[in-house]
Amino acid sequence: MVIKKRNSFRLTRFILLKLPYLLRLINKLFKPRKRLLIIKIDAIGDYVLFRNYLEVVRTSQKFKDYEIDLIGNIAWKDIALWYDKPFISRFRFIKPDELYESPRKVLGLALSLFNSRYEIVLQPAYTRTFIGDGLAALTGATNIIGFESDTEGIAPRYKIKTDKYYSELLKLPKVLYFEFDRSRFFFEQVLKQSIDLTGPHFPSKDAGKQGVTVFLGAGNPKRGWRTENFSQLMELIMAETARPVNLVGGPEMEETAQQIEALLPPESVINMVGKTSLPKVIDHIMRTSLVICNETSAVHMAAACGTKAVCILGGGHFERFAPYPEHVYNRTIFVYEKMPCYNCNWLCIYDTAPGQPFPCIDKVTLADAWRATRKQLGILPMPA
Structure with a gap:
């Protein structure tokens, strides 16, 4: 990602680093709803490896009575709406990189997220990003769970600050390197249950394969x-x-x-x-x-x-x-x-x-x- 509009980025950075603390303070005045937010804003292939866990969350004992919302990357919007609509109460699709230079959009999204009164926010991507961390915090939720993460997607000077947004940061075992297995570990820890998914899959069709x-x-x-x-x-x-x-x-x-x-x-x-x-x-x-x-x-x-x-x-x-x-x-x-x-x-x-x-x-x-x-x-x- 290359920042071209430096002043716009500075405003966005201010919103992402400062506003969460005010919103969390205000949020204490309200009772959270039985509402869960999942943030998954990386690329199409990442979503294909991840999406089967949405049904697991939807049918889990822990969240079966919750509204479940998803912030996703607009790049895979059509896949999510076609295959995964039954598991999600509300989708919000964004262009993550564009938000860094769009402080007005970030502020509008922040107010919408805050007004949703999420009880829990999940950030299941191992490689966290500055915008992803910021959106999680702008909900004002006090229960935000993610990975400790590396610094591939977020500068260390920002990560040291956004780490504080999380109520729990999961440490990934070194033996788990493949992305699908990382997601399974994340949701097994959050849901407190074993998950028997073996790999990504789309609903099969009885069609002969040719060509x-x-x-x-x-x-x-x-x-x-x-x-x-x-x-x-x-x-x-x-x-x-x-x-x-x-x-x-x-x-x-x-x-x-x-x-x-x-x-x-x-x-x-x-x-x-x-x-x-x-x-x-x-x-x-x-x-x-x-x-x-x-x-x-x-x-x-x-x-x-x-x-x-x-x-x-x-x-x-x-x-x-x-x-x-x-x-x-x-x-x-x-x-x-x-x-x-x-x-x-x-x-x-x-x-x-x-x-x-x-x-x-x-x-x-x-x-x-x-x-x-x-x-x-x-x-x-x-x-x-």
Whole structure:
């Protein structure tokens, strides 16, 4: 996140650091309602890994009689409204990064949250952010639970202050590194019950799986495999199989999709990039036989749909979001070239030209990706 409007940020910072103490003082004059707020404002893939716990909370002995509200990232609004509406009383969707430079919006949201009289606020993300901590505190609630957190998403000078907003900060056992397992630990501690979820899942449909889907995009372009690699991999697939090949991705990938189409025989692929909503993307992944993607939301959607996948993986968050542990999901092949600098939180130590992938991504060869793809498609191994 880059701050461009310094004065606006200073006003927002003042609201986030000072107003919570006044609101908490005023809140003592009122009786809280049986109302729970969950704050989950990170990216689409994070939500796919998290969302099944909403039903657990909704049906739990502790919160079954509560109104349960959710502050979420507008990026995954369509998924939440399509799949998770039965478990949430009220959704509030925000653009988290924009709020840092929007003090009026933050103030308006603060007053709305405060007037909701939440009894408990939960912040289940391990990597907390300044805006997330601030929104939790602006409720005026005295019972706010979160993780101790690292400082990847919040500067230490702010974290030392926002730590004080929490009534309880959970310490994560070192053995729990995968994100889905971290969420299970959080809710088991809060709910005081064991949770038997084994992995993310969407409601299954009785649909035959067919075709290959190449999902373009990676959040940060430098975390994506080269366009020409994808086009060459698709050529190999079409040479070995008659299965239809689909291109899927967000509107920001339309130009890349056109570049790939230009490198392939005319009308050889079905270009769906920028033409489908997230629920329809999930429905499509549910019906496809193989997803090929970067480390992005698509790999988590594939796991939640029970669909095989090949994922081109870098090392920024290695083993936190991918590869999946065997006990969570074992139908994805992750293709990567491990480097000593793995787990850098995507703060790459190498200088790379604009538009060039990080070295850990660029080291993944076409041959390695093709080998994994052949295995997933059930094609006989390549000759030695």
